[in-house]
Structures are given as C-alpha cells and as structure tokens.
Amino acid sequence: MLTARLVRNGRKAFGAARTFSSLPAEAHDVASPSPDTRPAYSHTPAGRNHLFVPGPVNIHDSVLRAMHVPGQNHRDPWFPEFYKKCLSDLKMIFGTTDGTPIIFPGTGTGGWESALTNTLSPGDRVVTFRYGLFSHLWVDMMQRLGLDVTVIEGRWGDGAYEDKLAEVLKADTGKKIKAVCVVHNETTTGVTSDIGEVRKTLDAASHPALLLVDGVSSIGALDFQFENWRVDVAVTGSQKALSIPTGLAMVCASDKALGCMKTATSKRVYYDFADMLRLNPSGNVPYTPILPLLYGMEQSLNLLKEEGGMPAVAARHHRLAEGCRAAVAGWGLQTLCREPRWKSDSLTVIEVPEGIDSQKVVDIAYAKYNLSLGIGLADVKGKVFRIGHLGNMDELMLASALCGAEMALLDAGVKLTPGSGVARALEYWRSTARVIPTREGLMQ
C-alpha cells in the first residue's frame, strides 16, 4: 500500500488519505501528476496561498524568523526579565497602564473560560448578547459552567443593543447581575459592538456588574480602551490581530476583577489567575511557557510600536476596511452589518445575492485562485462569505483578495461589472495613501 501525499502550502506529508494498492507506483511520480489517482489537495501551486480569513492571519516574515529558535530552558536566569517585559509590552494593545495582563498557553476559548471562572461562581447571574457563532459559543460556555445566563438576542449582523441591556439592568433592582459579557467584534458577522456605550449604559444604571469583553478579533487591531471603558476582563488570542500562530490566550484583568477571585467559587486550576499572579511578578510561570510564540509576540508588538502604536494601527485597519467596503459597494453587494457604527474594521462579511450559495464562492476561490476566504457559519451559512483584513496586512495584499473574490463571485454566477469593486477600493486607497515613514525622500 502506498501512502498518499497531503500538501498544505507546499508541505508534503505522507498521509493515509487514500490507498492505491492496485495502482502502479509510477502513478505517484511527481513529474507526471495524474489527477485522477492523487489524493485530495496534494498539489502545491506556484505562488502562494492567499490567506484572507479573519484569523489565523498572515504572519510577518520577521515574526516567523523570530520564532525559529532552538529548544531553550525557561528556568535559565535570563527568562524572568524577558517574561516581565512580555507582560508589560502587552498593555499597549489592551489600552491600559493599570490592568494586569496574563498569558496562558491556550486559545481565545481558554481566555473566555479564565474570564468567567476567575470572577464568577456557579449560579451567578450574567447578561450577554448573542448575534453570531462566537457569542453563541460563549453563551454555551457560561451555561456549562453553571452560570445563570440572560441572553439578549440580536439579528446576526447587529451589535450589542444598549437599550435592551439598559432594560435588563433597570429590571435588576437587586443588583443581582454579576457580569455583563460582550463579544466586541463578532467574527461571524463582521460587527464591532460599542463597548464604550455598553459602559455608559452600565454607568447610567449605576450597576456594579463586571464588564467582561471578548476582544479576540479586535484587540491589537481596533481601538480598545481597557481603562477608559473600565473593562474588567478582556480576552484575546495570538492568531488574530497579533498575527502570530495560535497558542497564546492573553487576558487583561482590572483590580476589581482580581478582587473577585477571592469569592469566585468556580473550580479552576489551569486557567486560574492566582497561580499566574503569584509567580508573574518575579518573571516566573506555573507551567512551561511557549517560548517561540512569546518571541513572535515580542516581535509583533515591536512592529505595532514602530507603526506608531495603537492609534496608527487602528487607523490602518480602518483604511483597509473602508477600501474593502468600497469594493463591496462597487459590486452592488451589501455587508451583513447594516449599521455604519457597527461595521467591523477587522473583517468584512458580504452577503451574496439570493439564489447563490456563498460556499460556492469560497470553494471556487480556493479551487481556482488559491484564495482562502472565510465561509458563512451557522445561521448565515451559504448566505455570506468573509474577507479578513486584520493583523499583518496592507492595501496591495487586500487588493489581491478583492481581485480573487471578484473572479470567484463572477464564476459563481453573481452578476457584477468586472473591475467595479477593485477600482473603487483602489481609488479610495490612492486618495488616502501616505508615504511610508523614512521613504519621504523618494517623493521629492
């Protein structure tokens, strides 16, 4: 039995996708590919895979390089200073100076869990919103952890309804609600809720509930004001705006949140803040850290700092998103998010016309143009596709995604004027382009 080859972006592996015991060995000669007999996806096209899902995102080559390191001992004496710097550097993306960042080896899902279990007890009442798959999954987690969850349902494509939250808070005369949980940027729908308004709503109700925020696809890309918005726990993951591989769950906790650890009876060990907080101040960790990812994080943060910090980074994301939205308008299509104030600068979720299956658009993009777009998930499956433009991204990269999406849309049967989208995006980008710092001399 010959083993079949699997390829992803030029990597070949011996897999067991199919068996070929009855085929001559020659069938597997790479020099003469026989499509009929090869396992699925075993071909490496020239060029590159064009990655435009809303995470994992494109990793800067200097970040990849920073992660290519030999095995190292985190108990060697250099480690503590390095780790303290890692924690300190993270504050920038949360928009905080007083918050306490914690890094877990894990994913955003783990970050969610840590936010809930370190501050709440089974039976505690929490209020949250559901307007997409990720907010749904967080609700599911809350329920499984034994919380008493009040869900404010919303249209998939809308953000957090502050008025409905106000009603719920008003009705809670006994101030029994322990926490309000909001997904800042819903990656299913391309919607960025307004956390500042949520905070105002809490304040208007003089409600003491904690404010727990999923910033997985916003923090590091969009404006995030941990301190001004008085967020209590914010959660993000490394494979989104920070543009490194998956594997770090990064949270930031307020003093108020940390104070809740004493009374929160949810059982927790791996994701317990307490073990981290006991050791982090001296630069230590309770279990082995993922060194390569920390090096990648350091370099990624260096790039964000060099760009001018979060205001500059958020401005870049807005400019990229505006170009993308101009293209959607040029095509005569609509984003799933209708409300301008909620349109996400991290990703754009595009509705396909009635009668078209958006999965087909995504499949064609991958099959013909080596372009990876985000599919429609759950309730909007088949109805939308998603273009991620967060993290390590520039306008020519995004332009190539628009080019590929346009071809795939046409191939899928969508009626649109060729070039209509890209032209609009380019005009927007051209009219707003600035000279890259240090290259000013070339423009004279």
Added chain:
Amino acid sequence: MLTARLVRNGRKAFGAARTFSSLPAEAHDVASPSPDTRPAYSHTPAGRNHLFVPGPVNIHDSVLRAMHVPGQNHRDPWFPEFYKKCLSDLKMIFGTTDGTPIIFPGTGTGGWESALTNTLSPGDRVVTFRYGLFSHLWVDMMQRLGLDVTVIEGRWGDGAYEDKLAEVLKADTGKKIKAVCVVHNETTTGVTSDIGEVRKTLDAASHPALLLVDGVSSIGALDFQFENWRVDVAVTGSQKALSIPTGLAMVCASDKALGCMKTATSKRVYYDFADMLRLNPSGNVPYTPILPLLYGMEQSLNLLKEEGGMPAVAARHHRLAEGCRAAVAGWGLQTLCREPRWKSDSLTVIEVPEGIDSQKVVDIAYAKYNLSLGIGLADVKGKVFRIGHLGNMDELMLASALCGAEMALLDAGVKLTPGSGVARALEYWRSTARVIPTREGLMQ
C-alpha cells in the same frame, strides 16, 4: 533612557532590565562591551547553548524547519485529512491501537486537568502518590478540583509503592475509590514508576478504579503500554520526549474513561473531551489548532518511526541513560533514585556531596560553559542537579553535558578524578554502539 538588551541564545531584544540614563550612549556599542554597564545575560557566546534539562529539550533541525510556515487556514479543505492523520499517528507513542488520542492546545498541566475533569466528579475519592514536585502539583490540582484525595507519601527518589497501594485498595471494601493516579516518570527525582505493577496491584484487588497516568516525561521516550497496562487516561506534553516546543497537551483515553464522561459532573469546557470527540472523527476541532506545532509533531513522529518505532526509541534512551549513570558512578556520586528498577531513562538526578550547594553547580555550568542543567526543586533544592537526556538526543550530545557537568562539579568544589565520569560513559557507549542504519557500507 536607553533600553537594555536581553539575549537568549543569540536573540536580542530591547528590554527594560536596567536603565542607563546617566551613561554615555557609547557604552552600548556592541563592538566594545563594557560588562559593568550591560544588563544581565545580554551576551551571546560563540557556539551554542547546551540544553540538558528534562524538558524543554533539543529540537531536531528538521522539526524546526517543519514549523516555519506561513499563516494558514485550518478551515481550508485539506485540514481534516491532515488532522485525522495527526491523531492516528499519535497512537504509536502511547502504545495503543484502541485508545482515543486527543490533542489540546495547552500544556501537560492542562492534560492533567482534562484527565480528572472528564472522568470524575467533585467529592470522588482518588488515590495517588507523592514523591516529587510534579506528583505534588497533581495532588494539589485534585484537591482544588474538589476530589477526595488519598496520598501515599514516598521518599523523593522512590517510585510508586505497589504494596501500599494494595493496602489502600484492600481497605476500600466498598470500591469507592474512583481512580488511581500515578506520575509515571517523576521529573523532580529521576524516577520511573512501574505502571505495569500498578495495574497488577489493581487487578489483584479486583478493583474497578480508573488508572490515570501522567506520562509527561516518559511517553515518547520510554516503554509505555497503554493497552497492556489498561491505562484509562494517559497524559503527555509536546516539549518533552516529542521534542517540539511547548503547546500541545496530548492525552489518550480508554473506552472506559470515555464512558465516565456521562457521569462525571466536574465542570469543563476548554478541556472537555466531548467537544473534541464530536468533531475529531471528521477531522475538525472546536477551536483553532496550533498548526506549526502539529507540523512539528508530525515530523517528530516521522523521526521516531524511522528510528524503528518505540522499542528502538526506548532502547536508545536506555543506552543514553546507562552511559550517564556510568559517569555518575565514575565520579563517585549517587543518583537520587537508589532502586535499580525505578531509575529513569529520561533524566538522571545526581546528588552532590554534603556541604556542596547543587545550585552552585548549575550556576557555574551556565555561567562558564553555557550548559543548562536542571536545578534541584522543592524538597531536594540545593541537594541535586538534573541532566535531561530525553527526546532528540545522541551520545555525543550527552557526552558534552557530562564534560560540562564534570568541570562545573570540580569548580564547585566536588572532589573527583578528572575524566573519571566521561571515560566510563564513553566506554559504555563504545561497547554498545551500533552502526547507524544505511551507513553499514562504511564499515567494510
């Protein structure tokens, strides 16, 4: 204020280890280092860091290469076949064909948690052993998760006492004990407990308790027989024998263990087997996988397979360990583990003579020879140092560690005959060396 430089193995970073506002900028010119004014550990020596802690371990260069990949979309259609292959390939190191492997983004600590929360409920009675820091930490986790823990205490340097377990089981006439938990290889002390004997003890008592095993520093290096020993959950982590960076918690569960999921009321979401088992059969995952580490794992497993599979791998570890132990004997020192049947082939823990602080040996090794040894932890702090020889390791690598350890021992004031240790190790290795496969032609 100038930022100070931190270096770990040739990587420089701008850190805040010290400030130098009153120093002239010239002080930081790399061409003329001024030791007095430089931050700690900011120098990259020629050669390499010699890494001999019992994890993280030396990563094979082909594994590092396999992990250097662009961002990729795990929802692209090639992923499911790849992931199914990852799970299937893992069975080899567990020694199973029927067990169910699960991969979490996390660490061994997370693996521990998953083993407990998926099979047990708060209040359940478990029996375990404490003979080192890691078994201690697992006990601590059990207690924090609300289990009723019976701890069989042992000398640090001994393994699991089967006779004491037999007594406990015998006394449990109502078969209330739900699980027996054993750390297979205690990394604090260099002791490998005998899981086969533990199983026999359970069988002799006709006790139905689950057998949960921490194989973090054994699985992938030492003989492990998931099926023969009827282990119910086995746990390991990627940065140990598999010789890839930290970040994957790998567990293997028996059908009996999986059956316990229905009744186990411990709350769990991130580390819930159920979400994995719902999606894994179709090659999917409930949250983003760490692709680079999966590629590293795949290549690491390829290397183990090429070596001849686990019997050959375990034999290599035994041979390396025997050489190391010969060196210890040559120096006139003792291993912390006295019982031959428990001596670990993953690492060797060496007692220093009375009056010597083992921390000094480790510090000298790092400060003068760029050699990273394992320090004595907790109860054996200052009394022992540890040489890790698991994972991607060969005899000439380990020989260099013995050379460095000998110099550090002498520097620290230990009386020993120069060359006495290395000579013994080399003689052992020479007398047992085999020709590397495919190089036989050179020996004619």
Added chain:
Amino acid sequence: MLTARLVRNGRKAFGAARTFSSLPAEAHDVASPSPDTRPAYSHTPAGRNHLFVPGPVNIHDSVLRAMHVPGQNHRDPWFPEFYKKCLSDLKMIFGTTDGTPIIFPGTGTGGWESALTNTLSPGDRVVTFRYGLFSHLWVDMMQRLGLDVTVIEGRWGDGAYEDKLAEVLKADTGKKIKAVCVVHNETTTGVTSDIGEVRKTLDAASHPALLLVDGVSSIGALDFQFENWRVDVAVTGSQKALSIPTGLAMVCASDKALGCMKTATSKRVYYDFADMLRLNPSGNVPYTPILPLLYGMEQSLNLLKEEGGMPAVAARHHRLAEGCRAAVAGWGLQTLCREPRWKSDSLTVIEVPEGIDSQKVVDIAYAKYNLSLGIGLADVKGKVFRIGHLGNMDELMLASALCGAEMALLDAGVKLTPGSGVARALEYWRSTARVIPTREGLMQ
C-alpha cells in the same frame, strides 16, 4: 554616537547611515518614531514588500524552508549521490537529455564568462546582438576577454534580427566566425528573441559557429529547447525563474561545446568546465558547493515537476504575461516591445507617456505602496518601468502588482481610467483559469 537603524523587509541592523550625537536618546524609541531624525528606510511597514522586479523573485516558502539547514560537510558520504541528482534534475529546465549541466557558485555573469572562455580563444571572431543593457554587458565582456566581436545593433524593444545575422553569416565565406551569442530574454526591454529562428538561420547558412545563449531570465520560465535548437552553451542563474536566492550560475553544454575546450586558449580556472567535468561524474566538486542553495534548487525543481514540467510552467508564464499585457492595454499604454512574437512572458516593460518620468512611478510605488517595480535601465532610463512576473508567481500576486502600478501611475500624473487595467487582466485570467490539480472535488 548612536548607530542608526537600517531596515529591509523587517530586518533591522545597526548601521552608520547617520549619526545623532546631538539628539536625545529618546528620539530612537521605536514606540514614538520621529521621521525627521530617523535614517532612511528604517521603517518596517505592516504587510509585506511586494516584489515584482524581473529577479530576484519571490521565493516559495517551501524553498526558503529547504534552505534553512545547519552547516554540513560536503565530503560526507551522502553528498555524491545528492549532487549527481542535482545535475540530473537540472536537465529539465534546459530542455535536454544529452546536454551536460554544470553548476558554479556564482551569478549569471559568471555563467557568461564560462560560456566564452571554455569554448573560445582571444582573437576569435563572434557575432552577437545588442538590444538592451544585458546584451550590452555581454558584448563588453567579450571585448574584455579579447574576442573580435561583431555587434548587430537593434532597437531597444526588438529582438535578434535573424535577417541581419543571415547577412553576416553569408559574408563570412571563410567560416571564421566561431560563435553566435544571443541573449534569449533581454531583461531591460521585455523581449524574448527567437532562438529557434536563429538556429534556422545558422543552418540555412550551413555555418558551423557555436550557438551560445544567455537564458538567465528565460530558462526555467519559458520554453527552452536546448536539444532541438542545438544550443551549445546555455546560461542561467538561480535568482530568476528558479526562484531561489542568487548564487548559482547554471550552464548546460553540448558535446560540440565541450569539444572546444581542448582548443580554447582563453585562460580560466574558477570557471573552467574541465575541473567540474573531471569530478562531477563521481558526484564531487573542485571547490566547496553552496549547499543551502542546492537544497533550494532541488525543492524548486520539485515544484516545477509537480506543476507538470516545463510545458505547464511555460503555459503559466504565458497566461500571467497575457493578463499583464491586457492591463497595459487597458491603461492605454504600450509595451516597449512592439513585435508580438518577441513579447516576453518573463516580464513586461511598459512605456510611460511623454513628459512622465518612469523613475517617479517606481519611486511612488515603493514609497507609498511598498511595491518594488523594475526601473528603466540605461538607454530607456526614465522612459519605462518593468513588472517582473517570472518564477514563483500566480495571478493574484500579479494582480496586486497591477493594482499598485495603477495607483503609482495615477499618482505620477498619468491619465488613465481607474480600474481599467486590473479589470482587463482579471477578465482574461478568469476566462482562462483552471482548477488547481487535486481541488477538482470542490467544484462539483
């Protein structure tokens, strides 16, 4: 004195571009860049540098990975088989089975030198064409090596004039001309000469002159028929179509050319075929090979083989070029090459309208869009810019170059309809796109 930072694609280095002795150290904090005081080009923008010069070209990530190897000994016994395979594999791109490939550590310029010195003697008469900078430089080399060079001058934008060659050959009644030298693809002008027609011209004149061909920017990308065209020495370099870094000069010699070595009195040592041919058959080399580049070459050739070999590779280049030319037409601009049969599929050289400096287009593209285009060289400086599309390239990559070029053209004052170029390219590519092998299942 503080050293200034230089950056190229995210790499920082301490350079001496400027000194800042009078500036406060804070000016260099990466978190608050002060453009006025930073050295030129010291900024790393988000995204990536978009590389579209006609060499060096974009390197496939699997090729970069293949080159990331530790130091290795080329006298170890595995080397000879590997090197023989390297030489054998190279035949594919030359289009030969009988030719003798030789690999020198060097560049295309070195390959030129080897072609001349191994076959000719000072004073020998050669005929060649000059229609761009590279053909000019080869003429210069011939003259410096003491050859008697007859140059057929051509318009920059035209290819080899076969009729003029016929005249020269006809006039050479004594058959004194020893070689005809042709640059196959002139990278200055985007012109591919017709080597098959040159061969026919030689045959028609029954002329025995050697046919020496510079295939630096064609071989590995375009149709090249070493055997059918009876080329005697063909020359290429690694950083062009093979898409690996500079450093390998690869030549292929006919038996006729090798026969000339005996009589050729040009002095040569480093670039002598003889030393190579003495050792290569046993897999050895006269001086140290560049192992990482050989590994890169091997992987690059694997990718070309997997694509279906040179017919498929040449077809891809043609399709990319046709799309690019459609865009040029859409903009209302012209390629420097007017004759359809000579239009290069490796690169497109575009004339800017009167009154526009093409250097400005290139500078704007780099300064604002991080796009590297080729400048106009020598006689066409300021008049043209160049888009390279050879090597590791796909349509979405090239689309992004067209997007950037359009914005830069508009910024530079060229009148064109926004979107006019990209739309035409996309329509061509869409109408000619095929499903990537192994992804057919997605299209059902």
Added chain:
Amino acid sequence: MLTARLVRNGRKAFGAARTFSSLPAEAHDVASPSPDTRPAYSHTPAGRNHLFVPGPVNIHDSVLRAMHVPGQNHRDPWFPEFYKKCLSDLKMIFGTTDGTPIIFPGTGTGGWESALTNTLSPGDRVVTFRYGLFSHLWVDMMQRLGLDVTVIEGRWGDGAYEDKLAEVLKADTGKKIKAVCVVHNETTTGVTSDIGEVRKTLDAASHPALLLVDGVSSIGALDFQFENWRVDVAVTGSQKALSIPTGLAMVCASDKALGCMKTATSKRVYYDFADMLRLNPSGNVPYTPILPLLYGMEQSLNLLKEEGGMPAVAARHHRLAEGCRAAVAGWGLQTLCREPRWKSDSLTVIEVPEGIDSQKVVDIAYAKYNLSLGIGLADVKGKVFRIGHLGNMDELMLASALCGAEMALLDAGVKLTPGSGVARALEYWRSTARVIPTREGLMQ
C-alpha cells in the same frame, strides 16, 4: 519504479540512488525500515550531525535565522547604505582600516583568482610555497593563468620557510619577482605560517614584490594584521571562520595592489576589481549580490564584535586548540605539525599510528557516532585525520568531538587509554575558563 530517498541531516529527497522495481512498496514504509533495501545514507538519526571539519563549519542559529528572508530587490533604495556597511564591517576581520574590502559571489578559489588576475600579467614571476593540497592548488592556478611560478617545496606539516624565501629573494637581483604568495593556514596539515616573518623577510631583502595571502581558513579566526604585515591582497571565504554558508569570496586589497590593476594584463571580468570599485563606493554592485549571505555575514560579524573583536576571537580559538592538542597528547598521538610556532588554532591534524588507516577512523566516526571529521587529503591520505575547531565553536562542542574521535580511534584499533584525551582537554579548559560576560552575577 520507486525513487529512493536520500537524507542529509533530516532532509529527505526523492533521488535515484537505486531502483526497487521488484520490491514491494511496503519496503519503503518509514515505520519499518529494512536496511537491506534502503539506499545509502537515507536514515536520519536522533540528535544531530556533529560537524568538525575545517569548513564548512557550524552556523550560529541567529545567523541561520538572519538568512531566512523573502526574495528582495537589491535595487531598492535601502540597499546602498546596507552594502556600504557590509564592506566597512568586513575590515575588522582583515585587521585593516585602510585596505579595500571587496565581496564576490563565489568561493575562496575565486578569491585566489581575483588576487592574481587583478595584480599580475601572464609571464610575471611569482614565488610561493607548497606544503599541502591547498597551496598546491593555488600553484596550479598560478601556472594555468600563465604565471612563472617558483615553488618552495616544504614538508607537509611545515609552514613557509622564511630562510628559503630569503635566498630566492636575494638571488632575484633584478627584482623581477612580482609577488610572493603564501597560504596563511594550510587546511590540509593544520599549519599556520608566519606572515609577519614573511613580511620581515621581504623587507630585509628590500624587495618590492606584492604579498598575496590566502587567509581562507585563518581570517576571522586567527590573528591577521593586514596593515602591520603590509599584505597586498588577502583572501577568505564565508564558510570558514565567518561561519556562514559558502558563497562569498571576500578579499581585501592594499592601495599598492589596486595600483597594479592598471598594468596587470591578465584577462578578467567576473573577478575584476575594477567593476566593483567603480560601483561599491556608492553602495552598488555590478551584478546581483547574494542577499541572504550578506545578512548572515552581518550577523556573524555582529557576534564577533560582541565577543570583543578579533583579539578575543583569536584568544578563543587558541584556547580551543590548546585543549584539542592536550587531548592529542593525552592519547599519545602527534599532530602532523611539529613546530610549535606553526601549530594552527583553526584545526588540528592528527597522525594515526603506523598500520592504521585514518580513513577508517573518519568512517567509523560517521557511521557509528554521526561525527564528521576531516579526512587526510592527497599526500597525507590515510595517515591523518582532521578536527576543525574554527568559527562558531565552544569548548563543550569540541569536547563532544574529542569524545567521538576517541571512540572511533579505539574502534579502529588505536591503542590508547580510555578517557585520556578528553580528561586532559577538560582540565586545560577548566583551568582557563572565564565567566561568560553578563553572567558574572551567577558566580557570587
């Protein structure tokens, strides 16, 4: 026909080493290797290849990382400042401030050629020494370039005989000798000639001949005083002391040497200094540079600077060599070089006892211990083996080579006391070890 696998250090490639058409496909399953049917050297052992040949040498991991870069355009505007810095940084290793460094894409052999052809004309008389394969090859090159070569023959194991040179110079009453050529460090024999004494000999004879020096295996490792010794052209290559891959030929020329370019009639183009010198001052190059190697060179030079510059680097090499020589004495063997003042600090060449074939030692080291030692070349084939310890090297690395060499010597039948060599080396290193800079705090 199945293709066979070749492996070098964990890299697998599809090769044609053997064919297996009659074997079942299962024979190639990596999980069950069948030594009899596998092609030679197709196995990747655990650990690493231990590389101790005198070039190529071990590459620092930070240098490997620095070279892992995307394709880049050397005509982008950042390049000139970078390249000027490269040239300027190189001066350190030559020991010059006034000399002119030039970097060619090529090897040391190319550097030799450039030194000769840029300063001399066919028929010019030169004097040189032959005491090993490399000095022999340089003589051969001189003869092929048409020079009139006077060779002072020496024992293989001796250095440049200054007294014989004095005689030759004295006899040259007409001062017809144009150049004296010396291989500084003969890599065949482990001999470092005394260039300072050669200079004194020239001065004593008031002879105006140029002094051309091959410093391929010395420059960057050993003391080299371009200015004090008034060297006219010095040559080195990247894969030796600089510890990067092969591919850069680096030369340094005095003003006197540059003055000879006008009159030197040797034909030269690729290796012509003139093209370089016309463009280098503005940071440009006449043909494409090898960017990754330049980045590697930059990082390698950074490491040497950080170490304290050439005095510190040379001191490290001396200390490593002294330890190696102590081991040789401990084994009761002799170095091929007998004269203390000539013993090389770059490599040690060790004579095996009568009746032992040194090739066998090298083969056993590779076949059993994955240790790459240097073989005996040409006249000393079978009589010596070589341990390279130049470049990126520390004492524990070299200790592992001594361990492996000892085992291989014993296996080959050499009588020696086990441990006798390593013990002596360790004692020397221990007694001379210094604390690594910035780690002083650990020693308190």
